[in-house]
């Protein structure tokens with residue numbers, strides 16, 4: 165287990181990754197006086213207002229106001245958190261990052277985080293398996309009525325939560341997770357006398373993923389008229405609503421290619437657009 169990276173190492177990563185050469189991997193830059201110029205990858209434009217200053221090692225866009233150093237650029241364009249952007253640049257420069265050891269509290273948090281990720285992964289497998297099986301017929305019918313092909317459903321990792329009380333819980337326990345883990349993941353609720361039951365029942369399930377495409381939460385839609393129509397995971401150690409856009413992980417490449425993004429309201433809008441050939445849509449959560 166390792167922890168934060170010392171400041172001088174961060175400085176070295178910056179020194180060994182020239183900003184012009186890193187940005188050039190994404191943007192066609194032309195020399196213009198002292199600066200380099202290109203079309204901004206963060207907003208849609210026809211005349212270049214995206215500037216890279218090699219001397220000072222920073223970028224700035226006069227069109228949309230984004231700017232920063234080489235690490236900020238990789239964070240923004242790859243949608244990566246700081247440590248991962250740093251890691252990527254270190255690797256690019258052939259460096260091995262040496263970190264400070266983690267405190268016991270950080271170790272606990274990190275292993276709890278990993279556990280929640282594994283649990284979500286298992287839950288997603290379970291839900292997709294249900295969708296493909298006999299019990300998933302009603303959900304499959306719903307998708308086909310909405311014009312969603314099974315191939316698309318699989319691309320988005322859709323699944324089905326059975327209309328029963330404890331099937332997910334039982335499955336996860338069988339996979340080695342405790343009811344406390346399931347509770348921390350927000351996938352079960354606690355009833356009376358320490359009895360636990362599944363949060364999502366009889367719903368079409370949409371995994372919400374982080375930037376690496378790992379499921380970190382779920383949204384569930386009813387197939388009939390019952391309420392609420394959509395039910396979402398609560399905030400957990402690995403999921404905060406303000407920080408995630410639905411399917412940003414899948415749409416990121418399309419963003420870059422098209423230079424634009426469409427933000428829609430719901431999961432089904434993103435999937436419906438994808439089905440119609442529009443792959444640069446995400447939904448706010």
Ligand code: ZN
Pocket residue numbers: 204205206207214225226227228229230
């Ligand atoms: Zn811009």
